[in-house]
Amino acid sequence: MADSKLISLSRYREKKKKEEEDRRYPGKMVWLHCPKCNTLEYSEIIAPNGRTHKCGAPVNESEVDLDLRAEFTITLHNIKKIDEHIEKNSQFKRIKIISKSLDDALRALKNSEETYLERLSLAAGGKIDPYPGKIGDMADKLPIRETNKMGLLISEFRFEPEKRFTP
């Protein structure tokens, strides 16, 4: 009797743990396009009544439902990849000029990934844990649209955002 209770309790805990590991963080991000400046940016702030660009033109908006946790997991992976590239590049520092501009480009890229992480956390209203496990084993959870030449993963949300505004 006591034994079976113990078993069901541990099963329950296991189930809870698995649920927590698989839990999605549904949320929204929005792409913003200014038709006058032809700029594209994303935001975690949803503005149901629309908004105006700094140039004064009304902004076109495209709201996207997504799993913030999946985006977070993908972006952490990208940052790790960029760090590997930075590390590799640092071994070529002797060839100064090329390596410096590549280094700058990599750091700018890293910066933009870190900004995205911050925005995702803001959209989630707090801390996000990435999905546990290896990125290769969670293809069903991650909306990966493309892997680029650098090995960075492009999620559905960040894939060709300009196409969201072309009829």
Ligand SMILES: [Zn+2]
């Ligand atoms: Zn504008």
